[in-house]
Amino acid sequence: MTAKLIHGYEVVIGFETHAQLATQSKIFSRAPTAFGAEPNTQACAVDMALPGTLPVMNKKAVECAIKLGLALGSHIAPRSIFARKNYFYPDLPKGYQISQFEIPVVQGGEVSFFLGEEKKTVRLERAHLEEDAGKSLHEDFIGQSGIDLNRAGTPLLEIVTQPDMRSSEEAVAYARELHKVVTWIGICDGNMQEGSFRCDANVSVRKPGGPLGTRREIKNLNSFKNMQQAIDYEIRWQIEEIEDGRTIQQATVLFNPDTGETRAMRTKEDAADYRYFPDPDLPPLVVAQSWVEEVRAGMPELPRQRAARFVADYGLPEYDATTLTQSQDMASYFEAAAQACGQAKLASNWIMGEISRRLNTEEIGIADAKVGSAQLALMIARIADGTISNNAARQVFEVLWSGEADDVDAIIEAKGLKQMNDSGALEAIIDEVIAANPGNVEQYRAGKDKAFNALVGQVMKASKGKANPGQVNELLKSKLA
Numbered sequence: 001m002t003a004k005l006i007h008g009y010e011v012v013i014g015f016e017t018h019a020q021l022a023t024q025s026k027i028f029s030r031a032p033t034a035f036g037a038e039p040n041t042q043a044c045a046v047d048m049a050l051p052g053t054l055p056v057m058n059k060k061a062v063e064c065a066i067k068l069g070l071a072l073g074s075h076i077a078p079r080s081i082f083a084r085k086n087y088f089y090p091d092l093p094k095g096y097q098i099s100q101f102e103i104p105v106v107q108g109g110e111v112s113f114f115l116g117e118e119k120k121t122v123r124l125e126r127a128h129l130e131e132d133a134g135k136s137l138h139e140d141f142i143g144q145s146g147i148d149l150n151r152a153g154t155p156l157l158e159i160v161t162q163p164d165m166r167s168s169e170e171a172v173a174y175a176r177e178l179h180k181v182v183t184w185i186g187i188c189d190g191n192m193q194e195g196s197f198r199c200d201a202n203v204s205v206r207k208p209g210g211p212l213g214t215r216r217e218i219k220n221l222n223s224f225k226n227m228q229q230a231i232d233y234e235i236r237w238q239i240e241e242i243e244d245g246r247t248i249q250q251a252t253v254l255f256n257p258d259t260g261e262t263r264a265m266r267t268k269e270d271a272a273d274y275r276y277f278p279d280p281d282l283p284p285l286v287v288a289q290s291w292v293e294e295v296r297a298g299m300p301e302l303p304r305q306r307a308a309r310f311v312a313d314y315g316l317p318e319y320d321a322t323t324l325t326q327s328q329d330m331a332s333y334f335e336a337a338a339q340a341c342g343q344a345k346l347a348s349n350w351i352m353g354e355i356s357r358r359l360n361t362e363e364i365g366i367a368d369a370k371v372g373s374a375q376l377a378l379m380i381a382r383i384a385d386g387t388i389s390n391n392a393a394r395q396v397f398e399v400l401w402s403g404e405a406d407d408v409d410a411i412i413e414a415k416g417l418k419q420m421n422d423s424g425a426l427e428a429i430i431d432e433v434i435a436a437n438p439g440n441v442e443q444y445r446a447g448k449d450k451a452f453n454a455l456v457g458q459v460m461k462a463s464k465g466k467a468n469p470g471q472v473n474e475l476l477k478s479k480l481a
Ligand code: ADP
Pocket: 012, 013, 014, 015, 016, 160, 161, 162, 163, 164, 202, 203, 204, 212, 213, 214, 215, 269, 270, 271
């Protein structure tokens, strides 16, 4: 792999992503995890760290971790340990966060995706379970701060990559792929605005072949658009600093979407600052192989498995298969259409082209597409059996999408889009065109291909675009032979 250089520097990025797990209750208590409730209505004694309370592991949260590990080819640790990460902050009433440190439940694994047509793989270091903290609410207008502990104890899976990414585009593609996986397997709702999927990007630059540069960690990346902007800004900033003779200090920085800039928030702590130690309140987390197998049996077909099957069963190029497995909805839409019309590649082309374009413009998902998979299949079947041309199909599609009519055959009839498949009528047109264009005929016979194309064009025009171009070619050739 040749790295893309910016002003002679290579970019190095590693991600830490907090996925909020879609469990009903907290990770160590029975309080609900519902988002957006009145402050402090979703926090119980455990979440508030009242004396005498003890954490009890939520089995569902562990199951989510196992699912992720299975989806990404990781090792599921048969025995992992919860640790206390100590720091003081008003929204952390215990004075420590329960997390996993030395032995996380998910180890290794990888995330693969396409960047354009190029396949990339980012190795995972680990994914560990931990609890979220509460929230400080700064009410500037009364000059007071309040603490909302609703989020305290919400289960998180922190997914950490190796520093394997080499550009902001690659980083965003990784984040999109991970987002796809966690939502696909149903462990996270993926809502970035609500903070259910929070990405921190560790960014550094170096001269190619040199040791890793000092990284700065960008927080607060709550959309893919922000992510790209923030990383690009950070890369430029770091290169300028170095070029100006300064050194990069390890730091945590915040991205400000209003200015498009990143700004240092605090110098970065080292692990030692947190005085991690095993939490005596929690026994080791033991995951029996039989449990892993049970979870495996209940897993949906994964995006990459489904993509591989699309290649094997439908003969799709890998690129198409990957694009079509963006979401379960899209994959199912494709599969329904392909099976109904028996034209997988055509179905793929329409979904990746016309349909995706419209979904993007209208900012809707494929589940809300205005042309259903059955309609698309019918229309494609009419292309495949020669009833309509690709161009005519676009007109049919337009009508279907607008909702003016929904019967493919009736639209073809009403708009007079049928291709001329009656070779008698077509031959008559060809004869006329030959008679009217002796110059082109002569040039063609003298070996000029251009003249032949001109004749095909004349025939298509005379047929008002309804002739089948393949058939026109054949007939013309045989008549001119
Ligand atoms: P910490 O414990 O301080 O969070 P880690 O070693 O766990 O540090 O690394 C956190 C993230 O930073 C990982 O995703 C890792 O890949 C990434 N990372 C580490 N070193 C660098 C570097 N020099 N440049 C960019 N990313 C890095």
